[in-house]
Amino acid sequence: MKIAISGGTGFVGLSLTKELIDKGHEVFILTRSIKNKKNTEKMTYVQWLNEGDHPARALEGIDVLINLAGESINSGRWTDKRKKNILDSRIFTTKEILNILNQFQKKPQAFIQASAIGYYGLSNTLTFTEESTHTGSDFLAQTVQKWELQASAAKEEKIRTVYCRFGIILDKNGGALPRIAMPYSFFVGGTVGSGKQWVSWIHLHDVVKAIEFVITTNEIEGPVNFTAPNPVSMREFGKTLGKVLERPHWIPAPAFALKIALGEMSILVLEGQKVIPNKLVSHGFTFSFPKLDDALKDIYRPVTN
Template sequence: MKIAVTGGTGFVGHALTKEFVQKGHEVFILTRKMDVKENKKQVTYVQWLNEGDRPWEILEDVDVFINLAGESINSGRWSKNRKKRILKSRISATNEVEKILSRLQKKPEVLIQASAVGFYGISDSETFTEDSREAGDDFLARTVQQWEATAHNAEDLGIRTVYCRFGIILDDTDGALPRIALPYKAFAGGTVGSGDQWVSWIHLKDVVNGILFVAANKHVKGPVNFTAPNPVKMKEFGQTLGKVLHRPHWIPAPRFALKIALGEMSILVLEGQKVLPQKLLAHGYTFLYRDLKNALEDIY
């Protein structure tokens, strides 16, 4: 297959590209800057988001388009300006993807659009599946709603569209896990906040395999929860991590201290939602890592 990827040099994009190349696919990575990029076997860099760029001329025959572009929500305190950048980066990139798709004579079979479980808002008591239609009302939920709504235009072009609502993606190189694990490695790990908040997690390998699965399965469309079947509460997450790292779980991180340190961004660790991957399971996807302990043991 020919696969176009925005955000291809990021956390998930890098892992996807590596897997695609290993499986013999041809990958086109869209990038704003070309000065340090060199094309490799099976990997072609395509410039976009600059005045005068015409990426559609190179992407005419792609089979799958994957949009992962957007400023990281973990990149710093959520000031008013940073929140504007987080939203604008996602909307602008997705609008540009729509522009590319509209100009292609031969449309890709599927657009796989990054999204997040933040769509559902926060809750300690509810369980969310793709059938949960009501969105939350915090900053993340509103951002995801607008992000998905922008990508919805691809459906009007006759392109099957999948919204990957990612949970907390686990890997030792990037994402939330290295930050969570750091206190444990220093023998200072413990319960974060109340410990009752849900952590809907997924191993990076299941993210990669899951994206390959939905790309190949023509019956999968719309929102798809990318979370493991067994979410856990934060206290259990920390206890399990401590056991895997052979470190104590004993020094708590109080809610008030995290709010002072992180501001509004503290919602990422102090709040959560219990999200189940109903659609992936219903279509026959087999998770490599269903349980947290097995996932963490593989990573560490």
């Protein structure tokens, strides 16, 4: 298949690109600059978002378009300017993706859009599936809702559209896990906040596998929760992490201190939601790492030559 990816050099995009190429697909990476980027037999860089760029010409005939672009929510303290950049980057790139889709003479089979479980809002008591109608009113929830609404225009072109509602993606070299694990490296790890908040997590390996699954499963459309089937409390997450790293779990990080240090951004660790991947499971997707203990052991397994 011919698959185009925006955000292909990001945290998820790098792993996804490698996997798709290894599986024999031809991948096109949308990038602001092709300078110093070398094409290969199976990977082509396509310039976009600059005046005079015509990415649709290079992408005509693709089978799937995947949009992973957007400024990281972990990129810094959430000032008013930062929050505007987080939202605007998602809306702007999604609009540009839709513009590309509109120019195609032959529409792709599927449009796969990044999203997040923040859509549902924050709760320690509710359980969310793709059928849940509950939506949040906090900044992240509103951002995700606007993001999905913008992307939904692709359905007007009769393109199968999927919103990948990512949970906390676990990997040793990216995402939130290195920051969460850092205190344990210095023997000062412990429960964050109350410890009762839910952590709906997923191993990066399963994220990539699930995107591949969505690409080839034509019956899947709309929102899809990209979380492991066994969410845990933050207390359990910390205890499990400490056990895997063979470090103590003992010094708590109180909520008030994190709110002072991180401001509004502290909701990323002090609040959460219990999210279940009903749609993936009901369509037969098999998680390689359904349990947190196994996921963390794989991530931190000793490197052997």
